[in-house]
Amino acid sequence: xxxxxxxxxxxxxxxxxxxxxxxxxxxxxxxxxxxxxxxxxxxxxxxxxxxxxxxxxxxxxxxxxxxxxxxxxxxxxxxxxxxxxxxxxxxxxxxxxxxxxxxxxxxxxxxxxxxxxxxxxxxxxxxxxxxxxxxxxxxxxxxxxxxxxxxxxxxxxxxxxxxxxxxxxxxxxxxxxxxxxxxxxxxxxxxxxxxxxxxxxxxxxxxxxxxxxxxxxxxxxxxxxxxxxxxxxxxxxxxxxxxxxxxxxxxxxxxxxxxxxxxxxxxxxxxxxxxxxxxxxxxxxxxxxxxxxxxxxxxxxxxxxxxxxxxxxxxxxxxxxxxxxxxxxxxxxxxxxxxxxxxxxxxxxxxxxxxxxxxxxxxxxxxxxxxxxxxxxxxxxxxxxxxxxxxxxxxxxxxxxxxxxxxxxxxxxxxxxxxxxxxxxxxx
Numbered sequence: 001x002x003x004x005x006x007x008x009x010x011x012x013x014x015x016x017x018x019x020x021x022x023x024x025x026x027x028x029x030x031x032x033x034x035x036x037x038x039x040x041x042x043x044x045x046x047x048x049x050x051x052x053x054x055x056x057x058x059x060x061x062x063x064x065x066x067x068x069x070x071x072x073x074x075x076x077x078x079x080x081x082x083x084x085x086x087x088x089x090x091x092x093x094x095x096x097x098x099x100x101x102x103x104x105x106x107x108x109x110x111x112x113x114x115x116x117x118x119x120x121x122x123x124x125x126x127x128x129x130x131x132x133x134x135x136x137x138x139x140x141x142x143x144x145x146x147x148x149x150x151x152x153x154x155x156x157x158x159x160x161x162x163x164x165x166x167x168x169x170x171x172x173x174x175x176x177x178x179x180x181x182x183x184x185x186x187x188x189x190x191x192x193x194x195x196x197x198x199x200x201x202x203x204x205x206x207x208x209x210x211x212x213x214x215x216x217x218x219x220x221x222x223x224x225x226x227x228x229x230x231x232x233x234x235x236x237x238x239x240x241x242x243x244x245x246x247x248x249x250x251x252x253x254x255x256x257x258x259x260x261x262x263x264x265x266x267x268x269x270x271x272x273x274x275x276x277x278x279x280x281x282x283x284x285x286x287x288x289x290x291x292x293x294x295x296x297x298x299x300x301x302x303x304x305x306x307x308x309x310x311x312x313x314x315x316x317x318x319x320x321x322x323x324x325x326x327x328x329x330x331x332x333x334x335x336x337x338x339x340x341x342x343x344x345x346x347x348x349x350x351x352x353x354x355x356x357x358x359x360x361x362x363x364x365x366x367x368x369x370x371x372x373x374x375x376x377x378x379x380x381x382x383x384x385x386x387x388x389x390x391x392x393x394x395x396x397x398x399x400x401x402x403x404x405x406x407x408x409x410x411x412x413x414x415x416x417x418x419x420x421x422x423x424x425x426x427x428x
Contacts, residue, residue, distance in 0.1 A: 115367020
């Protein structure tokens with residue numbers, strides 16, 4: 001069996017013969033560990049690597065496999081990852097250039113890098129191998145995944161968000177999605193460099209944060225909503241107390257006074273759930289200056305709107321939507337599902353009073369993420385929201401444009417152009 005030089009590039013092809021060898025080596029190492037009565041969990045990486053190298057070299061020699069020295073080194077790294085890490089995903093998790101990892105069954109692993117999806121030639125041995133890795137991720141978190149609970153949301157120790165779905169819901173094998181947590185959060189300068197927005201938009205948004213506008217960031221999955229929220233948080237006055245509410249903690253707020261809260265799913269008996277609405281209601285008793293909700297997606301919408309209308313100016317959240325206007329429509333729909341008892345007109349007045357700005361972000365076909373519109377919500381007229389587009393992205397001309405209109409909100413009225421810049425100036 002000849003494998004040639006496989007190297008560490010996870011884009012290189014891994015053959016069926018290699019997968020078979022890896023499965024046999026994994027069983028062999030487990031047998032060696034049991035026979036030697038040792039505990040790899042107590043070893044550091046160097047000792048474990050040395051142990052695996054010795055056993056794998058002996059196995060290759062005993063079975064007279066046509067495997068060269070470079071292949072042995074690669075197999076050692078793979079086996080160490082199998083014993084202590086997340087198998088074929090370990091290298092992807094360690095690669096700072098990879099943003100998302102998507103596993104569609106045992107034989108298909110995709111990554112997003114530089115805004116583009118790529119199909120790697122990494123693979124698992126079989127569906128059981130995928131399940132072992134998923135269970136290893138979930139074990140320290142106390143989460144359960146099996147046929148009776150076939151879906152799970154979780155968060156790795158480094159903050160990366162994990163979603164897994166298995167049979168009988170997933171028909172082609174276990175599916176795993178990992179949104180990686182950046183070690184170094186993006187800053188305003190990065191967004192400018194990536195073309196997410198221009199200086200005028202950034203200066204305006206910094207000012208809006210400084211004068212305590214309530215901001216709703218809308219967009220599709222992976223469009224950069226949370227990233228933008230993180231950047232905007234850096235322009236909140238350091239004297240203010242922030243409380244965040246999320247389903248899976250992703251926010252990396254650049255602020256020294258933050259209380260982070262996370263929802264809790266029900267246990268196996270269906271008890272113990274703590275919803276976003278429960279947390280938002282509790283937040284109001286925690287003396288917050290601003291409330292930051294990771295995402296509006298359910299009944300918590302009513303409590304957030306009430307908070308924005310009752311002294312918690314400067315609060316922010318995200319929502320999945322196709323446009324700024326669509327985001328407002330979705331808020332109305334969620335409020336209705338949450339049991340809002342008033343008329344549609346009353347609800348729209350409540351939304352218009354609560355939200356000052358809707359910032360819509362979008363991911364383009366080339367992988368770029370851009371703010372495509374910044375709309376001011378001024379009022380409701382003839383049953384419709386009155387939105388004034390202050391900034392937009394022209395996709396045909398590939399440039400950002402400003403309407404030249406001044407915001408109508410009273411929060412901006414006391415500011416001269418000079419004082420607006422002083423409220424929140426973007427970095428040079």
